[in-house]
Amino acid sequence: MKGLQIAIQSTALKNGLRVVVAPDNNAPVVTVGVYYKIGFRLEPKGRSGFAHLFEHMMFQGSANAPKMQHIKLINSSGGVLNGSTQYDVTNYYEAVPSNALERVLWLEADRMRALKVDDENLKNQRDVVKEEVRVNVLNQPYGGFPWLDMPPVAFRNWANSHNFYGDFADLDAANLVDVQEFFKTYYVPNNAVLLMLGDVKADEGIALAEKYFGNIPAGAAPPFGDPGEPEQKEERRGHVEEKFGTLPAMAIGYTMPARRTKDWCAMALLDQALHGGRAGRMHRELVLEKQIAVEADGGIDDIFGYNGPTQMTTRILHKPEISSEATLAAFDAVIGQVRENGVSADELEQLKVKWRSDYYATLEGGRGGYMPKYGLMHLLACFTLFDNEPQLVNSILDGFLAVTREEIQAVAKKYLVPEKRAIVFRTPVSADAKEAA
Amino acid sequence: MATRTVEILTGVPALAAERSVSWPKRTKAKLANGLEVVLAESHTIPKFHGELFFRSGNAAVSDRAPGLAEMTATMLRTGTTKRSSRQIEEDLRRLGAALSSSAGQDNSAIAFTGLSEFAAPLLELVNELARDAAFPEGEFERERRQKLEEVKLERTQPGFLAGERLRKVLFGAHPYAQVSPSEEQVAAYKKEELEKVYREFYTPENALLVMVGDFDSAAMMKTVEKVFGAWSGKKPPAKIAAQPANPRGRKVYLVNVPEAVQAQVLVGCHSITRKHPDWVKLGLTNSLYGGAFNSRLVMNIREDKGYTYSPRSGVHPLRELGFFSVSAAVRNDVVAASLTEIFYEMDKLRSVPVPEAELADAQNYVSGVFSMGLATQDGLLSQFSTVALYELPDDYLETYRAKVRAVKPADLLASARKYFDAANMQIVVVGNRAQIEEQAALFGDVEFYDNAGKRSAS
Numbered sequence: 001m002k003g004l005q006i007a008i009q010s011t012a013l014k015n016g017l018r019v020v021v022a023p024d025n026n027a028p029v030v031t032v033g034v035y036y037k038i039g040f041r042l043e044p045k046g047r048s049g050f051a052h053l054f055e056h057m058m059f060q061g062s063a064n065a066p067k068m069q070h071i072k073l074i075n076s077s078g079g080v081l082n083g084s085t086q087y088d089v090t091n092y093y094e095a096v097p098s099n100a101l102e103r104v105l106w107l108e109a110d111r112m113r114a115l116k117v118d119d120e121n122l123k124n125q126r127d128v129v130k131e132e133v134r135v136n137v138l139n140q141p142y143g144g145f146p147w148l149d150m151p152p153v154a155f156r157n158w159a160n161s162h163n164f165y166g167d168f169a170d171l172d173a174a175n176l177v178d179v180q181e182f183f184k185t186y187y188v189p190n191n192a193v194l195l196m197l198g199d200v201k202a203d204e205g206i207a208l209a210e211k212y213f214g215n216i217p218a219g220a221a222p223p224f225g226d227p228g229e230p231e232q233k234e235e236r237r238g239h240v241e242e243k244f245g246t247l248p249a250m251a252i253g254y255t256m257p258a259r260r261t262k263d264w265c266a267m268a269l270l271d272q273a274l275h276g277g278r279a280g281r282m283h284r285e286l287v288l289e290k291q292i293a294v295e296a297d298g299g300i301d302d303i304f305g306y307n308g309p310t311q312m313t314t315r316i317l318h319k320p321e322i323s324s325e326a327t328l329a330a331f332d333a334v335i336g337q338v339r340e341n342g343v344s345a346d347e348l349e350q351l352k353v354k355w356r357s358d359y360y361a362t363l364e365g366g367r368g369g370y371m372p373k374y375g376l377m378h379l380l381a382c383f384t385l386f387d388n389e390p391q392l393v394n395s396i397l398d399g400f401l402a403v404t405r406e407e408i409q410a411v412a413k414k415y416l417v418p419e420k421r422a423i424v425f426r427t428p429v430s431a432d433a434k435e436a437a
Numbered sequence: 438m439a440t441r442t443v444e445i446l447t448g449v450p451a452l453a454a455e456r457s458v459s460w461p462k463r464t465k466a467k468l469a470n471g472l473e474v475v476l477a478e479s480h481t482i483p484k485f486h487g488e489l490f491f492r493s494g495n496a497a498v499s500d501r502a503p504g505l506a507e508m509t510a511t512m513l514r515t516g517t518t519k520r521s522s523r524q525i526e527e528d529l530r531r532l533g534a535a536l537s538s539s540a541g542q543d544n545s546a547i548a549f550t551g552l553s554e555f556a557a558p559l560l561e562l563v564n565e566l567a568r569d570a571a572f573p574e575g576e577f578e579r580e581r582r583q584k585l586e587e588v589k590l591e592r593t594q595p596g597f598l599a600g601e602r603l604r605k606v607l608f609g610a611h612p613y614a615q616v617s618p619s620e621e622q623v624a625a626y627k628k629e630e631l632e633k634v635y636r637e638f639y640t641p642e643n644a645l646l647v648m649v650g651d652f653d654s655a656a657m658m659k660t661v662e663k664v665f666g667a668w669s670g671k672k673p674p675a676k677i678a679a680q681p682a683n684p685r686g687r688k689v690y691l692v693n694v695p696e697a698v699q700a701q702v703l704v705g706c707h708s709i710t711r712k713h714p715d716w717v718k719l720g721l722t723n724s725l726y727g728g729a730f731n732s733r734l735v736m737n738i739r740e741d742k743g744y745t746y747s748p749r750s751g752v753h754p755l756r757e758l759g760f761f762s763v764s765a766a767v768r769n770d771v772v773a774a775s776l777t778e779i780f781y782e783m784d785k786l787r788s789v790p791v792p793e794a795e796l797a798d799a800q801n802y803v804s805g806v807f808s809m810g811l812a813t814q815d816g817l818l819s820q821f822s823t824v825a826l827y828e829l830p831d832d833y834l835e836t837y838r839a840k841v842r843a844v845k846p847a848d849l850l851a852s853a854r855k856y857f858d859a860a861n862m863q864i865v866v867v868g869n870r871a872q873i874e875e876q877a878a879l880f881g882d883v884e885f886y887d888n889a890g891k892r893s894a895s
Binding site: 004024026027028029064065067068071072073075076077078079080081095096097098099100101102103105106123124125126127128129130131132134135138139140141198199243244245246247276277278279284287288291294317319349350351353354356357358360361363364365366370371372373 | 447448449450451452453454455456457458479481482483484514522523526527529530531532533534535550551552579582583586587589590593594595696697698699701729730731736739740741742743744745746747766767768797798799801802804805806808809811812813814815816
């Protein structure tokens with residue numbers, strides 16, 4: 001087995017900004033990311049969707065780069081940019097020819113230092129976000145299923161259970177005071193990490209970080225809400241109507257063990273056994289063999305990228321002539337199998353090879369074919385913000401490769417139990433489906 | 438934005454000197470059986486990416502049934518004469534591999550990626566899928582049912598409905614008009630038809646293998662020869678396709694989805710293929726119009742007016758023909774306003790030369806993004822495949838940036854006039870008819886369709 005070691009240098013500036021550089025001069029391209037440790041989970045109550053709306057505002061203008069200039073400066077340097085709001089982080093990233101590195105750092109520093117936006121910008125982006133929600137959720141078959149449907153069923157703490165994309169009334173209520181307040185509270189250098197990956201030397205990267213970000217004043221340590229959940233002791237169920245699609249669907253989510261425990265590693269391999277594509281037990285049993293379902297997939301979404309309660313979720317679209325109860329029984333039979341028998345030695349060996357291969361792909365992989373090193377950036381950022389240990393990127397694989405058959409069966413028995421799960425049924429309202437029912 | 442004053446930035450660092458871009462060396466061969474091979478090394482991770490292409494796709498058999506090549510590709514992994522479906526999936530996992538088989542209009546392909554340490558057994562498996570697929574009866578019935586559900590689901594997606602209608606309008610009797618089969622057509626698929634397509638398409642004379650990754654090219658070439666060398670088979674005869682429709686005058690096609698809460702707008706016309714001498718010029722014109730985040734259209738209808746989240750324009754090259762399209766999912770009450778801006782920005786490019794500075798920005802963008810493909814194995818694979826499949830010159834990648842730099846404002850004006858054929862643009866709108874019909878009708882005579890693709894009375 002050939003190992004893979006990523007060269008990394010990291011430091012922290014006096015204002016608390018963490019800096020991670022991963023040099024690799026293979027291509028004349030550098031990827032820059034700034035991650036803030038705040039996502040939609042801990043956005044203010046009564047302001048659902050605000051963290052994401054705020055992310056849009058970060059492209060609307062800063063002290064020295066007014067509206068349109070962020071996008072224009074990056075594109076006209078030959079680069080691409082984007083941002084995303086996730087559970088526990090919000091990221092901003094650019095990939096540019098490496099001769100534009102200083103320009104990117106200047107821009108990111110400018111918007112970390114001072115956001116400069118007005119009411120017109122806010123109204124404009126509120127409209128854009130509403131169309132985003134429509135195109136991704138409200139006007140699509142199975143839109144938001146299950147990522148928006150599951151939280152209100154599964155969780156009891158508002159932090160975990162609210163609408164992360166935002167109720168339109170909450171988006172309408174958001175004002176400029178909220179924007180500046182959120183910025184002052186969470187967008188401080190001591191709550192962020194700056195990453196540079198690709199065609200940059202380590203010392204040079206750190207010197208440039210100091211040059212552009214060094215004099216941004218630190219802020220107070222952000223007060224974080226408590227994302228903790230009361231212990232779940234009963235199965236939870238919910239129902240959502242499907243407006244466009246004709247197949248009945250369900251999602252079953254089990255609460256995951258805590259991050260970076262032995263159980264967490266074992267669950268990751270178990271997830272691979274259950275949801276690893278066409279070889280995974282769910283797809284094999286429900287789609288290929290019993291032919292109850294048209295789709296049966298899912299799993300742990302972004303295992304390294306969350307820092308609070310989460311689930312392993314199976315998403316099933318089944319044939320209309322099969323009842324929900326029969327589908328759930330078939331699902332339960334797959335779960336029962338791993339609880340009773342675990343996985344074979346040969347299966348575990350396959351799972352580990354695939355896990356290792358997928359991990360390498362994450363390290364190398366871009367995003368949507370246009371953002372080189374997105375995967376490595378994401379892991380380094382999360383390992384820095386959540387674990388204060390970017391070097392984990394070179395060692396974390398070991399824990400997964402050490403998992404035993406006994407451990408897999410043990411976590412199946414401990415976590416895959418009805419009282420630790422939630423089920424969402426998404427049921428078509430269309431005439432077509434009613435006929436078949 | 439024309440309506441806003443341009444604010445001057447102070448303190449923006451200048452760009453440093455550009456590092457030269459060098460594409461990895463390609464090792465090429467044509468095996469005795471006709472298989473073309475392109476290999477390139479990229480040692481970023483201990484893995485590799487590959488794709489085995491066949492230069493025939495759905496268009497070549499659309500006279501038999503739409504989507505036949507795609508269904509054939511789907512069946513490959515469900516069993517060979519040596520391995521069952523389950524064995525194939527488990528073997529892939531054992532090799533740390535991922536594989537997909539699919540077909541577009543012009544090509545069929547088996548794409549794969551895996552750990553370098555298991556390259557030979559993965560190639561053996563790919564070889565088996567390409568030569569010894571068994572088309573098991575039970576697997577066929579299941580995959581057909583899966584396909585039926587897939588084509589039903591497509592008809593609930595606004596983006597699909599818009600694209601399907603535009604293709605039918607632009608291409609008419611030409612095979613490129615067929616985007617997807619109907620439920621009835623899928624139900625009528627026969628296993629024997631798929632096996633016939635398989636025998637005709639999946640031959641070494643019709644194939645191209647491209648691989649990029651962590652391997653030694655000379656050693657990999659030997660492995661490729663060993664694995665694929667004994668394969669034989671002729672290239673299928675070329676077919677003459679029917680002439681495409683080429684609709685004159687603007688017309689509106691409204692696909693009614695009563696439950697829709699947003700309108701999907703798609704506007705398009707015929708365009709060129711990648712081999713056309715105007716390709717680079719048109720690419721730049723498109724980038725500046727609506728192909729980039731800071732393009733005129735995105736700045737206008739998203740950043741200035743907030744009508745939409747993701748407006749985009751693109752030139753879509755197929756092997757024989759191309760088409761240009763502009764898409765935006767917009768609020769119901771701004772369908773007319775969005776179309777007005779889409780045409781305004783088009784007409785402006787057709788009448789007013791682009792300022793030098795704006796052209797320079799677009800040149801930087803197009804040439805910079807082109808080089809991003811260098812950074813990953815699959816990015817390289819995609820570029821090398823494009824060159825080989827479209828039979829572009831050997832130095833295409835190396836000379837592309839210089840060609841982009843050579844474009845002048847007059848070229849953009851000429852491209853826009855020639856290819857942004859505003860007077861003959863076809864307009865598709867998918868949404869709730871009651872809320873958008875009056876707005877759509879402002880732009881031309883309207884034909885109405887339902888989500889099954891059937892024309893309904895006005």
